[in-house]
Amino acid sequence: MIEAYRDALLNVDSYGAIFMYATHKDLTTAPRHIVRMTEPVDPRVLLAAVRTALDRYPQFGLGLVRGETQYSYRILTKPPVVLEMNDISPYYIGSDDTNGYLFLCGYKGNTIYLEYQHCTSDGRGFDEFIRTILYYYLLGMGHPVDPGRIRTNETEFTPQDCEDGYLRLRGMPQSDADHHPDVPSFHMPEYDSTNDDNELTTELTISLPQLLAYTKGNGVTPMTFLMTAISMGMYRTYYAGTDRKEPIIAEVPMDLRAYVKTTTTRFFVSLLDLPFFYEYFSMPFLEACQACKAYFDTQKNLPHAVFWALKNANRVAKSHKLDMPIDEKEQMMRQQARDYIRRDSFILTNIGEFKLPPSMEPFVKDYSAILPCAFQPFGILVSSYRDTLKVSISQRDFNYHLVENIRAVLREIGFETTALPYTFHVTRYDGLHLAKD
Helix, strand or coil: CCCCCHHHHHCCCCCCCHHHHCCCCCCCCCCEEEEEECCCCCHHHHHHHHHHHHHHCHHHCEEEEECCCCEEEEECCCCCCEEECCCECCCECCCHHHCCCCEEEEEECCEEEEEECCCCCCHHHHHHHHHHHHHHHHHHCCCCCCCCCCCCCCCCCCHHHHCCHHHHHCCCCCCCCCCCCCCCCCCCCCCCCCCCCCEEEEEEEEEHHHHHHHHHHHCCCHHHHHHHHHHHHHHHHHHCCCCCCCCEEEEEEEECCCCCCCCCCCCCEEEEEEEECHHHHHCCHHHHHHHHHHHHHHHHCHHHHHHHHHHHHHHHHHHHHCCCCHHHHHHHHHHHHHHHHCCCCEEEEEEEECCCCCCCHHHEEEEEEECCCCCCCEEEEEEEECCEEEEEEEECCCCCHHHHHHHHHHHHCCCCCEEEEEEEECCECCHHHCCCC
16 A cells, blocks of 8 residues: 555645754644543553554654755654653654654553654644554454544545645635734743753643533633633733733634545644733623634634635745755754744644544543643643543743633633643654664
C-alpha cells in the first residue's frame, strides 16, 4: 500500500510545514492526548495495536529529513515503539527515541499517552488514529468491542485521508470583511526560551450536561462561555489593581471539516481571533458572554474563516518552498511563528468530543488533552468525553491564583469544578534530533 500511495503520503500540506521548522519552544509541536483506562495497560498488546493501526494509517508511518533547503517526509522502515511515560517527558519526537516516528505512544499504570508532531495532523485528525489504536488494543486484551465508525483495516485507506485540505478552499467564497485588527492585547512578560522550563498544567473538570444546558438556554456557545470565565479569571489575577486596559485575545483554531467534506487527518484549521474587550469586564457574566459570542460570530463567518485559513496556509507554503539554506529558513520560520502567535494573549483550542462506540466506553475511564505553552505564557485545550468537559490550562509562571480565580468565576454562576494540577513538560522536538536510517 505504501508504495502505491508514496506521492500522497510524502506531500506536505500547506500549513503543517511550519511545525517542521519550529521547535517545542516556538510552537506547540507535540500536543499530548491522555487516555485513562479502567485496567493496567499492557505495553505488549499496546504495541501490537499501534502496528495494526499503522496498516490503516500509513500517513503516520513517516519521519522527517532535514535537507539543505527544506524539511521533507520519509517513509520509515523501522517498527514503532511504546515507551514508559511520565508527566515530564524525557524524549524527543521524531528522534531515535521513537525510531523516527512523528508520534509517540506511551504508558504508565492505567494510562495511555499519545503525542504527535503537529506537521502531520491536528487534534481532530489525530483522534481518529487514537480511536483505531484503542479499538485494536481492547480487542487484543480480549474485550468484545465493536468498531462502530472507527477506521479499521476493514476500511480502505485513500489519498484523501492525508490530503491537503486547504486546496479545497480555493474555490470557496472568501472575504476579509470584519476581520479583528492586530491591536495590542494582554501579554505576560516574554518567555526566555533558552531555559526550556517545565510548565504547570491544571486539568479542570466540568459537568458537560450542565454546561450545554446553560449555553443552549442562553444563546451562547461552550467556547465563548469558557473564554468569558478564563478572561474574568485573568482580570482578577493580572488586571485588578493596575491600569491595564488591553483586550484579552485568544487564538482559536476552527476545525474546517465541519464545512468542507474531507476525511483528511492532516492539519486543517483556520486560526481565528476571539477577543474579550476591556469593557466586558464590567458586565454581568451572561451579558459579557453574549457580547463575546456575537463578536466571535463575525470571525467564524465562513467566507472570513476561509480567507484567513488560505492567507496563513499560502504564507507558510511559500516560505517552505523558498530556495535558501536550511539554517536561515529555520530562523525565518521560527520568527514568523513567534510573531504570529504573539499578536494574541494565548491559544485556546477545542478539539471537541472524544466519541467511542458504546462497547468500548466501559474500558475507557477518562480522556483529556494538553496544549503546551511553547512561546506563549498559556496554552488552553478543551475536550470532552461522555458527561465531562476537560479544560487543561498550561502556564509558564506557576501562578495558581489564575486557576483559583477561574474556578471562583465559575462557582459564582453555579458551576463546580475539580482541579488536578501537576508539573508538565511535553516531548521535545528539534530538527537536529531526527533519527537517521
